[in-house]
Amino acid sequence: MPPETTRRPGLRPTTRPTTLRDVAEAAGVSIKTVSNVVNDHPHVRPEMRERVKVVIERLDYRPNGIGRQLRQGRTGLVALALPNVTSPYYGELTSALVTAARARGITLLVEQTDGDLEREREVANGFPVRLVDGLVFVPLTMPGGELAQRRDSTPAVLIGEHGQGSGYDRVTIDSVALGDLGVQHLLETGRRRIAFLGDKSSEELRPPVAAQRIEGYRNALQRAGLEFDPGLLWPLPEWELRHGYDGARALLAARPDVDAIFAANDLVAVGALHALRELGRRVPEDVAVVGVDDVEQARYSAPTLTSIALDRSEMADLALGMLADRLAGHQGPERLLTVGGRLVVRESSGG
Incomplete structure (x- = not known):
């Protein structure tokens, strides 16, 4: 025969949270009185309020806040x-x-x-x-x-x-401005064959964020009097570390003349840094790299990554x-x- 659970005032089984009924039984009052105390209704005698609060504290009763908020029309x-x-x-x-x-x-x-x-x-x-x-x-x-x-x-x-x-x-x-800012910085450091790493295989597949960053990329090139080369828009399946790594290796194999990479985001940029290191390309002497987002990883990559910070x-x-x-x-x-x-x-x- 299973052991019997003894229930005494002030004690409760530990398998469930304390309820209003538990508090009411322990305090010797009605559930309505406990509810009035919990919801801070004014029409409760001070001595009764204090008595119920002591039991609430002792039993660690937690009001069902969600239920109350739902009645008020908000869940928080x-x-x-x-x-x-x-x-x-x-x-x-x-x-x-x-x-x-x-x-x-x-x-x-x-x-x-x-x-x-x-x-x-x-x-x-x-x-x-x-x-x-x-x-x-x-x-x-x-x-x-x-x-x-x-x-x-x-x-x-x-x-x-x-x-x-x-x-x-x-x-x-403002991703147009971000693209412009990143490429303008690379141009100011003397780079002239700047690739965008993170395009899609066709314009129809290009998401708004990529389209806007490429627009800014082209704006900066145009101001510098440089001809736009569509072959420097390098596609990636996703903007992840491994795609930045694979994409940079493929890009440099096809276009060894690239002297800078403007990466779609920091993950792509960090992947590209790893690829450049394996290929024996010095950063930034041979190829400069700029990313976007300024995530924490950018401050601890090797070399540390120039990036465009978003607030x-x-x-x-x-x-x-x-x-x-x-x-x-x-x-x-x-x-x-x-x-x-x-x-x-x-x-x-x-x-």
Whole structure:
């Protein structure tokens, strides 16, 4: 016969959390009285309030905050949907958003989409991010026109270069200016055969962020009076370390005259640095390298990586500020706030 569980006032089985009923029984009062104390109702005698609070403290009772917030029409939860949290850029952006949300008394629920179109559609239509007040969304593949038709009415703010034409508030990055800034710096160091590492195999497949950075790349070349060479736009399957490594090796095999690489992001740039080291190309003497994002890894690569820093804290604050406006009832047209970049010169370009 299994042992009998003895229940005494003030004690509870440790297999479940304390309930209002547990507190009421231990304090010798009604559940309604405990509820009134928890919700700070004024019509409770001071001695009764103190008696219940002592029992609450002793039993470590935790009110069901979500239930209370739901009754008030708010959960205090905001969903963050982004491609992944393993890449340095998205990981640091997530950290900035968590910090900014905490300062506003908001809890973030993170959903990873892997940049998959169907998963982005699920997020846009409310799955699996129900019971949230709002959505911060970093789409990669879902077209802006399709986003504009989302069925879910939860207020949303987008971050990034994607989502144009969606009708939603957006915090975007001026990637045209970033491309211009990176290539201009390389030109100022005397480079003339500058490759862009991170294009796609065709213009139809080129995402907005790549298209904008290439536009800035071409603008800088044009100002310098240099002819644009489409052969220096080198395609990559993804902007990851291994693709930067493989792409740089293939690029230098096809175009040994390249004297600089403007990488689509820092991961691509670090992969390229490794390839150049294996190929015996000195950095920056033979080939200079510039990346984008200024993730922590850029400061510890060998050589250290020149990169264009993006203020992720500013992006997070702007996005949550616009979302808070919508939750407060703002009904105006879509807003677009743009964040620029700052060049951080290190060893890979001669800094």
